Every structure is written in C-alpha cells, then in structure tokens.
Amino acid sequence: MGSMWLYLGAAVVAVYAGFGLVLLFTQSRLLYRPVRDVAFTPEDMGLDFEDVTFRTQDGLALNGWYVAAADAPFTILFCHGNAGNIMHRLDTVSLFHRLGLNCFVFDYRGYGRSEGRPTEAGTYRDARAAYEWLRQSRGIPAEQIVLFGRSLGGSVAAHLAAQVDARAVVVESAFTSYPDMGARIYPYMPVRLFARFRYNTAAHLAEARCPVLVMHSREDRLVPFKFGRRLFEAAPEPKRFVEIQGDHNDGYLTSGDLYKNAWIEWLDFVGDNRLEPAVRETS
16 A cells, blocks of 8 residues: 555656656747747738838847837837737737827747747847837937837836836736746746746836836736736836736727726826827717
C-alpha cells in the first residue's frame, strides 16, 4: 500500500515538474501571439492613411499606419495588445478618427509586416521608435502626443511614458506586471520564480512624466479589475480612473458613449481642445 502511494506521489511530482518545464520554455509563445497576414487596412473603414515604415534603434524595419484627422488637437500613439496585428485595431483607430484625433498605430517586431521577433526589450524599443517617428518625421510636438496602450500595450505605453515627454498616457485593461498575471492564471505554479518577462506596468507608471488615465472594467475576466485599481494607485498625480464596461477585448465597444466621453473629458482635462461629447441615444 505504501509503495502505491509513493508511486502515485512520484507520478504527481513528475507531471507537475513537466508542466512547469513546459511553462518555462514556452512563455514567449504563450505571451506573444502575432499574426503576420495583414488583410485589411484603414481604407476598408473609409479612412485615408499613410502606410509607414520606420526603423528601430537596433535596425529593424517596422510597419505602422498614420491616420490623420482634420485640425486634430492631439495625436494618439497606439500600443496594441499581445495578439493579432494592427488590422485588428481598426475599430479603435476609426473611433479616434471620429473623435477628431490623429492616430499612429504600429506593429511590434514580429507582428504583421514588421521585421524581427518579439521580446520585452524589443517592444519597448519599438514604441520608442514609433514615438521618434512622430516627433521627427511628422514634426509633432511632445505636448500634442498622447500615449495609449491596451492590455500588454498598456505596459509598453507606461514604460514609454517614463522615458519621454508627452501630453498624457492612457492605460486600458492592463495588468500590474507579467509575474502578477502569471500567478493569477497559474496559482498552483511558482511562476514568479521562473518568469522570463517583467512588464512591470505599475513600476513604469509610477515613473510617468505626464498625466495618467487608467481605464478598466469590473467585467474583465482576463485581467482583474483590482489590477487596474493598483495601477491607478501607483500612478503619480495628476491622474484619473474610469470604470468602463465589458470583457477584456471588447470594453471599448461595449462601453459605447461612456468610453468616448471618457476620452473627451480626459483630453479636456489635460488641455484645451475642440472635441464635443458623444450624443447619448435616448429611447
């Protein structure tokens, strides 16, 4: 009887250790879920755009889209999440255009038509290169640039906000750090011991050099609402928190005018502009 329990215990340990090794060596594939094919462009949304190729400090060619709006008071630098590519952000790009904002959305290395393979340091370099393209190639002043990141992109935008001057940074549906997120998904594994990435959004946001807006939904089933609150607590003043609605990937759509007006009110807060609140539908 004792040997049977010993055998079972050894089997459980072996399975546990094996799963741990799988997590250890597949972290990059689990985190980064790029799609190479870019089948749609802003033109499919009826938007004029500039197809941009720009280079990173380490020499990679990245792809992005610059969508301009007439007399835009601000330009949004859009750092997207961990899956897909820029074509999956067309709804958001269109929303910014309807709000009268310029938008520059770009693909990290290894995503879409961008060269290379994604890494944490690489995503930070990519965002910095996109920022420098706006400053140098488009001549946009720092005070007219709003950094925006959703999900993983929230960590990338927060890191950039600690490095450069900008009018504001907006972090939506983001986690506090990669190890925190790993511990949430795999609470039975010592993920903090072998996490190969940091993406310490809270620490980056604490060093932000501009006003901070954090947006998160209580209905987010992937990244807990409490992570959004912790990010807000870590951020320096001036800052604001907006509770949106919907799940992780559709909050900006589910929230409707709540989401649009959050942007309008935030931009009113950080600087004068000519945006008008979205009209609420009445029944």
